[in-house]
Amino acid sequence: MSRPILSVRDLIVRFDLGRGLFGPDRVLTAIDGVSFDLGAGETLGIVGESGSGKSTLGRAILRLIPAEAGQIVWLGQDLRRLGEGAMRPLRRDLQIVFQDPLAALDPRATVFQSIAEPLATHRPDMTRIQMREAVSRWLARVGLDDTALDRYPHEFSGGQCQRIGIARAMILEPRLIVCDEAVSALDVSIQAQIVNLLAALQRETGVALLFISHNLAVVRHLSHRILVLYLGRVAEIGPAEALFADPCHPYTRALLAAVPPPDPVAARGRRRAGLTGEPPSPLNPPSGCAFRTRCPLAIEICATTMPTAEAIDDDALHLAACHRWRDRSTQGA
Amino acid sequence: MTDAAALPRSPGGRAWFRLRRNPSAMAAMTVLGLIVVLCVAGPWVIPHSYDAVAWDSILTGPDWASGHWFGTDPNGRDLLARTLVGGRISLLVGLIASLVALVIGVSWGAVAGYVGGRVDGLMMRVVDILYALPFMFFVILLMVYFGRNIVLIFVAIGAVEWLTMARIVRGQTLSLKRREFIEAARAIGVPGLTIVRRHIVPNVLGPVIVFLTLTIPEVMLIESFISFLGLGVQEPMTSWGVLISEGAQNIEEAPWLLLLPGTFLALTLLCLNLLGDALRDALDPRDGR
Amino acid sequence: MSRLIVDGLTVTLGTLSGPRTVVREVGLTLGEGETLGLVGESGSGKSLLWLGVLGLVPPGAVVTGSARLGDTELVGAGQGQLADIRGRRIAMVFQDPMTALNPYLTIGRQLAEVVERHHGADRSTARRAALDLLDRVGIPDAARRIDLYPHEFSGGMRQRATIAMALLGRPDILVADEPTTALDVTVQAQILDLFAELKRDGGLTQVLISHDLGVVAGLADRVAVMYAGRLVEVAGVEDLFACPLHPYTQGLLAAMPRVDRPGVDLLATIPGQPPDPARLPPGCAFAPRCLLADDGCRHAPPVLAPVAPGRQVACRKVGAP
Numbered sequence: 001m002s003r004p005i006l007s008v009r010d011l012i013v014r015f016d017l018g019r020g021l022f023g024p025d026r027v028l029t030a031i032d033g034v035s036f037d038l039g040a041g042e043t044l045g046i047v048g049e050s051g052s053g054k055s056t057l058g059r060a061i062l063r064l065i066p067a068e069a070g071q072i073v074w075l076g077q078d079l080r081r082l083g084e085g086a087m088r089p090l091r092r093d094l095q096i097v098f099q100d101p102l103a104a105l106d107p108r109a110t111v112f113q114s115i116a117e118p119l120a121t122h123r124p125d126m127t128r129i130q131m132r133e134a135v136s137r138w139l140a141r142v143g144l145d146d147t148a149l150d151r152y153p154h155e156f157s158g159g160q161c162q163r164i165g166i167a168r169a170m171i172l173e174p175r176l177i178v179c180d181e182a183v184s185a186l187d188v189s190i191q192a193q194i195v196n197l198l199a200a201l202q203r204e205t206g207v208a209l210l211f212i213s214h215n216l217a218v219v220r221h222l223s224h225r226i227l228v229l230y231l232g233r234v235a236e237i238g239p240a241e242a243l244f245a246d247p248c249h250p251y252t253r254a255l256l257a258a259v260p261p262p263d264p265v266a267a268r269g270r271r272r273a274g275l276t277g278e279p280p281s282p283l284n285p286p287s288g289c290a291f292r293t294r295c296p297l298a299i300e301i302c303a304t305t306m307p308t309a310e311a312i313d314d315d316a317l318h319l320a321a322c323h324r325w326r327d328r329s330t331q332g333a
Numbered sequence: 334m335t336d337a338a339a340l341p342r343s344p345g346g347r348a349w350f351r352l353r354r355n356p357s358a359m360a361a362m363t364v365l366g367l368i369v370v371l372c373v374a375g376p377w378v379i380p381h382s383y384d385a386v387a388w389d390s391i392l393t394g395p396d397w398a399s400g401h402w403f404g405t406d407p408n409g410r411d412l413l414a415r416t417l418v419g420g421r422i423s424l425l426v427g428l429i430a431s432l433v434a435l436v437i438g439v440s441w442g443a444v445a446g447y448v449g450g451r452v453d454g455l456m457m458r459v460v461d462i463l464y465a466l467p468f469m470f471f472v473i474l475l476m477v478y479f480g481r482n483i484v485l486i487f488v489a490i491g492a493v494e495w496l497t498m499a500r501i502v503r504g505q506t507l508s509l510k511r512r513e514f515i516e517a518a519r520a521i522g523v524p525g526l527t528i529v530r531r532h533i534v535p536n537v538l539g540p541v542i543v544f545l546t547l548t549i550p551e552v553m554l555i556e557s558f559i560s561f562l563g564l565g566v567q568e569p570m571t572s573w574g575v576l577i578s579e580g581a582q583n584i585e586e587a588p589w590l591l592l593l594p595g596t597f598l599a600l601t602l603l604c605l606n607l608l609g610d611a612l613r614d615a616l617d618p619r620d621g622r
Numbered sequence: 623m624s625r626l627i628v629d630g631l632t633v634t635l636g637t638l639s640g641p642r643t644v645v646r647e648v649g650l651t652l653g654e655g656e657t658l659g660l661v662g663e664s665g666s667g668k669s670l671l672w673l674g675v676l677g678l679v680p681p682g683a684v685v686t687g688s689a690r691l692g693d694t695e696l697v698g699a700g701q702g703q704l705a706d707i708r709g710r711r712i713a714m715v716f717q718d719p720m721t722a723l724n725p726y727l728t729i730g731r732q733l734a735e736v737v738e739r740h741h742g743a744d745r746s747t748a749r750r751a752a753l754d755l756l757d758r759v760g761i762p763d764a765a766r767r768i769d770l771y772p773h774e775f776s777g778g779m780r781q782r783a784t785i786a787m788a789l790l791g792r793p794d795i796l797v798a799d800e801p802t803t804a805l806d807v808t809v810q811a812q813i814l815d816l817f818a819e820l821k822r823d824g825g826l827t828q829v830l831i832s833h834d835l836g837v838v839a840g841l842a843d844r845v846a847v848m849y850a851g852r853l854v855e856v857a858g859v860e861d862l863f864a865c866p867l868h869p870y871t872q873g874l875l876a877a878m879p880r881v882d883r884p885g886v887d888l889l890a891t892i893p894g895q896p897p898d899p900a901r902l903p904p905g906c907a908f909a910p911r912c913l914l915a916d917d918g919c920r921h922a923p924p925v926l927a928p929v930a931p932g933r934q935v936a937c938r939k940v941g942a943p
Contacts (some may be wrong), residue, residue: 049806050777062520091522104513108344108535114514118521152343157895158664168517187663187833189892192877196888214807221879221889241884258811259881260836264859266882267840275808277762278776 004037005175005208006061011035011070013053013060013232017283028283030056032232033070035309040175041206045223045240047216047255051279053232054212058178061210062094063087074176092122095169099181101161105153112149115139115168122172138167142197159190163197170201178210183218195222216259220244225317228252231282231290234309238318248312248320248328251291289323297324348539351615358611361604368601372420381411383418384569404589406579415571416594422572423598426486426556427549433491434552435545438498443529443537445499446506457503460496468493469562476564486565490552501544505537539616546609550602557598573598625794625827626652626675626712629688631697633667633674636682642900645671646851647687649926652795657821657828659842659859661835661874663896667851668831672797676712677704691795709740713788717800719780722787723772729756729783730768736790755786760816778809785816796820797829802837810837817841835878839863844932847871850897850907853926856934867935869912906938914939 013031030053038044048054059065061072063079072079074094079087095118098104105114115135119126126134136146142163153161162182169177179198183191195218202209213219219226220240227237228249236249247253254274261267275294280286286293292302301323309319341350352358376383386409403413445456472489479485509515509532518528557574559565566572573594580591633645645667652658662668674685675696689696691711696704708714716722724732733752737743743751749768756764759782772780781801788796798817802810818841820826832838838845838859845862847855847870855868866872876890894911897903906924909915919938926936 049808059516064516064519088522088524091520094520096517096520098513098517100513104517106514106518106532106536109532110343117518117523121521121523121527154344159895165517168521187896188835188874189663189877190896192879192889192891193893195879196891199888216807217879217881220881220884244881244884254808256881258807260811260814260834260840261880261882262835262839262863262875262878263882264839264842264863267836274811276812278778278806278809 003039005040005075006038007071007073008037008061009035009071009073011057011060011072012068013056013065014068026283029285030232030282031060031067032285034229034232034234035070036227036234036237038176038208038210041202041208042225043202043209043211043223045219045226046210046212046229047214047219047226048229049214049255049279051231051282052229053282054214054229055180056232057229058096058180058210058212062091062096062178064096089122092118092172093175094178095172095174095176096178096180097162097165097169097182099185101158101165101185102153104165105161107153110150110152111139111156111164114153114164115171118168118172134171135167138171139164141170141201142167143193157190158186159193162186162190162194166194166197166201170205170207173205174207176208176210178212180212181214182211184213184215191218198222216255228255231279231285233290234319234321235291236318236320236322237309238312238320242313242318246312246318246328248318248325249291249322250295250297250324250328252320253328254294289321297322297327299324348612348615352611355611355615357607358615361607361611364600365604365608368420368597368604369424372417372424375417376414376421379411379414379417381414383414383571384410386410403593404587406590407583407587410569412576412590412593416573416576416597419571419573419576419594420597422483422566422570423553423556423574424601426483426490426572427553429487430490430494430552430556431545431548433487434494434498434548435541436495437491438495439502439534439537439541441495442499442502442504443506443533446503447510447525447529447533449507449510453503457500460499463493464496472559472564481564481567483566483570486556486559490555490559493555494548494552498541498544498548501540502537505540506533509533509536543609543613543616546605546612550605553598553602624651625654625691626650627688627690628652628671628675629690631671631674631685631687631689633670633679634684634686635670635680636684639900641684644851644899645674648848648851648853650846650853650856652827652829654794655821655825655827656844657817657830657842659838659845660829660831660848661833661838661845662848663833665850665896665899666848667899668848669799671848672714672799672829672831676708676714676797677701678708678714709736709793710791711793712795712797713791713793715781715784715788715796715798715801717803719777719784719804720772722784723780725772728769728771729775733768733783733787733790736787740791751790752786755789756783759783759786759789760812761786776809777805778812781805781813782816785813789820793826795827795829797831799831800833801830803832803834814841835863835875847874850902851899852907852923852936853934854908854936856926858932861930861933867929867933867940868908868937869914869939870908873911906936 011031011034015028015030017026017028034057036044046054046057056065060067067080074090112132112135115138116131119131119134136149139145139148144160144163183194186194198209199222201207211219211222223240225238226240226243228235228251230251235251236243243252247256257274277294280293288304289302289307292298307321307323309321310325312318312320341347405411406415441456445453475485475489515528515532518532556565556572557577560572560574561578566575576594577591577598580594583590628648628650631645631648632643634641634643648671660668673679675689679685685697687697691707730749730752733755734748737748737751753764753768756768761767761779761782775783802813805813814837817828821828830838830841842859845857845859846853847868849870855871862871866875873892877892879889892911897907903909903920905920905922909919924936924938926934929935929940
C-alpha cells in the first residue's frame, strides 16, 4: 500500500449514558482502541454485528461523533485537534452515504437542492446555472436524468434515492466516502446496481471507500481489505482474499460460517450455527478478550489478558487479535 | 401514486391538495374569509360609525328602519359597526400575537434543540421560569409600567404564547436532529445556523402551523379576558372581548348586545379549530402518501 | 396429502388514492410436512398473500379467490372462525418480535395465557407447557428466563419466544415472515437451525417468507418466487437454484454477491426499478426489465404453467413441454 490518506490510531469513542437512578455514571465504550490505515483509492470493508461499533467508527472518523482519545490523521493532519471551523474546508474531501436512502434526503428539498447542497456550501463562487449543470452531470452519472431535478425524494424508489445520495456525496469529488450500510436496505436486484455503481465511481475518480456493512458477501465483493470489529475492537484485519482464505480469528470464522449460501446442496451439508448466544453488552464487556464468552477456543489467558493484534503474514498486512490464532485448525467451524 | 397527474409534487402542495378535499376545512376557510372581509371592509360600507353616538336611540333593539340593523349599545352606538371594528382588533391581536409567538418560539426551540447540551438546558430553563411567572402579574406589570397600549397587548400575549411553541419546536427538532439528512448536512459541512434555517425549520413547520391555528383562538380569548378586566383596549375603541363583557352586563334588558359579537367570536374560534384539525390530518396522512 | 390449497387468491387494498391490487391470482398447494420458501422483493406481495389467507389484511382490503385448509374455506370465513384457525392450525411469526409480545407481561405469563385460553389448562399446567416450549425453542436457562419481560430478552431470544408462542396452539402450519431479517448473522444462523430442527421433528408444515435466497436455500423443499403480486416460478429447491427458468429468478440469483466465492469484477444486475404496484404494465410485470421481452410479453400477462413435474413458470419465453 502506498502512503495512507487516512491513519486511525488507538481511537476510543465513549458515550456517557448518564447516571442511573442509583449508582455511578454508565459509560458505553463503543470504539475501544481501533487502529487502521486506508490508502488512496482503496476500499476497506468494516464488518461486525449490531453493537460492534461499526457505524460509530465511520461517524467518529468524519467527526460527526466526538472521539475521546486517539488520532484520526487525514493527509497528515489530526482531525481530532481541529475545531469545527478548521474542519469545514476539509469536509469537501470526506463524505458519507447512509443506510436508509429516503431518510438521508430532506423530504422538503428537491433533488436539485439536495445534490447541490455541497456546492452551495463549498463553492460559493458557482452560479446557479453552473450548479444546475454540475448536478445534471452527476445525475446522469448515477443513472438518473434531468427530469429528476425538480422532483421530491418521495417520488423515487429506494434504489433511486440511494443514487441521489451517492450523487450528493460525489459532487465535490471527495477522496473518501464512508458508506454506512449503504446497500443494506435495498432489494437484491437494486443492491447489485448500487454496488456496481460504487465500484465504477471508485475506478473513475480514485475515491477511497470505508464500506461498513453486516453483509459479508457484499463486503467481500467490494473490498480490497477487510476489518472485522467485535464489541468495538479489531478482531482481525487483512487483505480480503487472505482473510477469506485463512480467517485467523475464531469470530471471523464464525461469521463466515453463519452466512447461508444461496445453494441448497452446500447449505444442507454444513453445520450452521458455530456460535451460541449473542454478543455481550458493550456496557459491561467481558474481561480479557471480548469474544471469549462465545469462543470455542477460549482458555484461561483469554479471560485475563486482552489480546493484541499479531501479524499473521510476513508483511504484517494480515493481523488478528487472538491468543490462539495459531491453533485455528483445531476448531471445526 | 395512482393519480400522480392530479397530485402535486411538493410536500406543501400535497397537504394543500388534501386540505381542499376536506369539506369542513373548506367551509371553515370560507366562513373565516368572510368574517375577515366583513371586519376589514364593513365599517366603511355601513352607514354608522362605531363611535358616533345616536342620542335618539340608546339601547334600542335590532331595527331595520333606523339603520341600526343589530341595535345599539347603552351609549347609543351602532352595534354592527362596533362589532366589526372590534373584530379588526380581535383578529389583529390574534394574528400578530401568534406571529410573535411563532417567530420567537420557532427560533428559540429550534436553536435549543439543535445545539443541545448546556445551551439547550439553559434555554429551556428560561422557558420554565417564564412559565412559572403568573401571566396576569406579568401583564399588569407591563401595563402599569408602560401605560395601556394596544401594541403592548400584542407583545404581552405573544411573549407568553411562544413558550409552548418553543417546547413543541424543540421536541420536533430533537427527533429531526437524529434523522440522517441532518447528519448528511453536517457531513457536508453546512454551518449549524444554516442547517436550522434550511432543514430544521421547514420540517417543523407542519406541526407548528397546526399549533398556530389553535393558538390564535387562545390569544383572542386572552385578549377578551384582559379587556374584560379593563386592561385591554380603551374606549371608544373596542374588541369582541369588550363587547361580550358589556353584553353580559346587560343580558337581561338587551340580549342582542351579547348575541352579535358572541356569534362572531364563536364562529371564528370554531372555524380555526376545524381548520387546525383538518391541517393536522392533511400534514400527517396515515395513508403515507 | 395437501394441507392448504390456495387458488386464484387476489388481495386488493383500499388506499386513499383508490384500490390497489397487491396479490394477483396466486395458486399454491402446501403438502403435509413440507417447507415452502416464498421469495420476493419488497412490495412483491409475499407477506400480504399470507395476511390475505389468514384474514389479517388491513381494513378496507378485499380478498377474493379461495384458500382451503382441509374442508374449511378461509376466504370469506367469519373473524371468529379465522381467529380460531390462526391460533390452532396456522400460526404466524413476524420480522419484529416486539410487535408480537406485550411489553408489560412476562414471557411466561404471555405464553401460559395462550395455553389457558386454547386448551383450558389450569395455571400451573399452562406454565409447565410454556416452560417446555421455551426449552424446545432453545432458550437457555428457560426456568429462570420465563419470568423476564420481553425487553430483558435479546433480539434472538425474543424471536425464539415468539416462535414458542406460535407453536403453543400446536398448529399444522407455521408461516414465518422474514423471521431472521432483523437479526445478526450469527443469531440468524441459530434461528435457522431451530427451524431445521422443527422440520426434522416432523409434521409441521412451514412457510418461510424471505427476500434472501440464502435463507430459503437451506430449509425449503420447494420455492415459490413472487414478482409484483404474481407467482413467477415454483420449483423444487435444488432445481430452482441449479437451473432457474424465469428470467427474474435467474437475475436474482446472479445479482447476489457470494460470500463463498472471490469477488468478480461486476455483479450481474437486473436493470430498471421494481414496478409501482399502482401502475403495472398490461402484460408481464417483469417485461420492462427483461432482456428477452418482446411485444407479446408486453400485451398479455403470462400464466403460471407447468413445464416439468413439480415445476411451474409464468413466462412466455420458457417453452411448455
